[in-house]
Structure formats: structure tokens, C-alpha cells
Amino acid sequence: MRLVWLFTALLCFLSNIGFVLNQTPTPVANVTLNNPITTVAGIYSQTTFSGDNGPATSASFTSLQGCTIDYIRNILYVCDDHRIRAINMNTNTITTLLGSTIGYAGDGGQLSNARLNATVGLAINPYLNLLYIADTGNHVIRVVDIGAGRIDLLAGTPHTRGYGGDGGSASTALLNAPSSLQLDVANNILYVSDYNNYVIRKIQINSRNISLLAGIPTVSGYNNDSGPATNITIKSINQLGFDMINNQLYFVDGSSYLLRKVDLNTNIVYRVGGNAGQAGDGNDGGPALSSYFRGPIGVAVFPQYSSVYHICWYQIQ
Ligand SMILES: *[C@@H]1O[C@H](CO)[C@@H](O)[C@H](O)[C@H]1NC(C)=O
Ligand SMILES: *[C@@H]1O[C@H](CO)[C@@H](O)[C@H](O)[C@H]1NC(C)=O
Ligand SMILES: *[C@@H]1O[C@H](CO)[C@@H](O)[C@H](O)[C@H]1NC(C)=O
Ligand SMILES: *[C@@H]1O[C@H](CO)[C@@H](O)[C@H](O)[C@H]1NC(C)=O
Ligand SMILES: *[C@@H]1O[C@H](CO)[C@@H](O)[C@H](O)[C@H]1NC(C)=O
Helix, strand or coil: CCEEEEECCEEEEECCEEEEECCCCCCEEEEECCEEEEEEECCCCCCCCECCCCEHHHCECCCEEEEEEECCCCEEEEEECCEEEEEECCCCEEEEEECCCECCECCCEEHHHCEECCEEEEEEECCCCEEEEEEHHHCEEEEEECCCCEEEEEEEECCEECCECCCCEHHHCEECCEEEEEECCCCCEEEEEEHHHCEEEEEECCCCEEEEEECCCCCECCCCCCEEHHHCCECCEEEEEEECCCCEEEEEEHHHCEEEEEECCCCEEEEEECECCEECCECCCCCHHHCEECCCCEEEEECCCCCCCCCCCCCEC
């Protein structure tokens, strides 16, 4: 059974454990339907940075955004404003991996000199221990070789927002507030929500070639439920979710109240749930295509599980 789950918070998952990031005020939660909620990091209602090198449950966050899990090493990485923090799930210890100071710096060098600005999304290739960071305030995507302790620019032009560069090298392209990231099953394609361009971009990791996957650049709107991916418009591109078994890229179009997907086998976009332009609640238990959403933000895909995950606000549990 394939499940697609919508949340009002951002979520990442490992096996049958879901991690929920609650953005206002913060923490990180570990939630399953059949188990009580356990807070794994953060303090309810506390929004100051604290707690590095101690237990994650005694730490606090400034601004929780995306997360990703290295399921080989059992480390949960989370975006905390300009910092990327790492929670070792075996020892429950939290540290800052990089980005103690806001700004832009460090490419080609050590993590201790790296500066980021308002990070929103993460993706990891656990086999090569490479972490991809949507460095949203800098309009770029950075890549961290965690083993080597080195940071580089993958895509975008630092400090420069815009749209450009498709068909060429990602590192000279223009993005405008890149946010959610997803890697394909081979860890060779990075899908990026290019938030202020209202599109999804696609980066071939090996060749660094960037291209447009879905949406019409800089055009925000709704023109059709389905059609060729580069012929449909997106009103707001929120979180991405990747179904690695069926090769489908789900995305939340929050301003259209829609859950949509790109069939990556055909590059056709389809509506999965919600009704365009119609906010509402209802039809739980009925067909998704007859449902209504009110402000969807996040999506998580569980292609191989029949279990369901749940959220609550304010904590990573
Ligand atoms: C998360 O919940 C699962 C299921 O209850 C549990 O086995 C696991 O230890 C929890 N992890 C953390 C970090 O609390
Ligand atoms: C961070 O990013 C924002 C948005 O791009 C920008 O306005 C601000 O000047 C940046 N701050 C620093 C310290 O670079
Ligand atoms: C870049 O990727 C796009 C889409 O996959 C493809 O059409 C284009 O030919 C590629 N460009 C180069 C230089 O490889
Ligand atoms: C919507 O897309 C379908 C399939 O591509 C097409 O047949 C139809 O004409 C489109 N409708 C509009 C209003 O663009
Ligand atoms: C592309 O979009 C336009 C405008 O929405 C529509 O008229 C046309 O039918 C679409 N083309 C295809 C092939 O779906």
C-alpha cells in the first residue's frame, strides 16, 4: 500500500519512525500511530539557540525548518536558521555541524569557516556521506562532504536571486529562494523547489547540469490540474516528497490548496488531492481527489509502508 501523507509541518522519516519539525516555537518529534509521542529534541516554546554538545532534549532551536536522516549512521540533521545541527539518535547528543555565524562564506574549505543564511531544506546521500543544503537566504544549494569536513557550492549564484541557467552548469545558474530538496533513489538527481520562481528544478549531480522539471518560471498561478510538467503553472511550490518505488515526485501547491505530483516516467503533472483554489476541510475517508485542504505545507511519502504517522505542533517528537 502506498501512502502519501500531508502535514501542516515539515517531516522526514526513517523506517517506521516519523520525525516532525514544528516550526513555531520549535522541537523535533518521533511519532508513530501506535506509540506515544516522544520528544527527541527541543524545548516547547523556547526559541533561542542552546544546548550543543548536550542531550538534544535539553537543547533549543531558533527556527526549525527541514530535516533529513542518515539512516546508516542514525543521525538526524535539521535546519536551524543559519545552522545545520546534527542529532545523534544513538546517544541523543546534539551538535552544530556548520553555520554558527550567518552570512556567506567557506566554499572549498573547512566547515568551521562556513556561513549560511536561512536554511530551509536538506537531503542526504548516506553512502557518500554528502549533505545537500538549501541555503535559501543566499539563493544557493551547498554540498557538504561530512567525512572530509568540506563545503562547496552546488547550484546558484551567491547573494543573487533570479531565474536562469537551464541546460548549463548548476553552479552558474540563478535560483530564487531554493527550499525543499529531494534526491532520487540513485542519489544522482536532486529535485529542488525554487520557491520564488514557482518551479521545480532538477540537478544532475554528476554532470551538474540544471534544468526545469515543472512549472513556468516566475509565473505563479493555476492553469490546469494536469498536463506536461513544463506547461502547468504552480501557485506556490512548497515541500517535495519522493516516491522511490513508483518514481513519482509529490509536491504541495499550498496557495492552490493542492497536493500534486510529477510522474517522472512521463513528466506529466497530476492532481493527487484537494481542489484548486478551494480551501476547505473534509471528505476524510473518501477519495483524495474529492478532498479539500486548508493551507497544506508538507508532504511525506511512505511507498513501502502501510503505517501512518501523525504530528503535533511545537516539538520534534
Ligand atoms: C522513536 O520511537 C520508536 C518507537 O516508539 C522508538 O523505538 C525509538 O527509540 C524512538 N527514537 C527516539 C530517538 O526517541
Ligand atoms: C540573508 O539573506 C537575506 C535574504 O536573501 C538578506 O536580505 C540578508 O541581507 C542576508 N543576511 C546576511 C547577513 O547575509
Ligand atoms: C541537461 O539536462 C536536460 C534535461 O535532462 C537535457 O535536456 C539537456 O540536454 C542537458 N544538457 C546538457 C548540457 O547535458
Ligand atoms: C488541461 O490539460 C489537458 C491535458 O493536457 C488538456 O487536454 C486541456 O485542454 C487543458 N485545459 C486547459 C484549460 O488548458
Ligand atoms: C498548455 O497550456 C495551455 C494553456 O494553459 C493549454 O491551452 C494547452 O492545451 C496546454 N498544452 C498541452 C499540450 O497540454
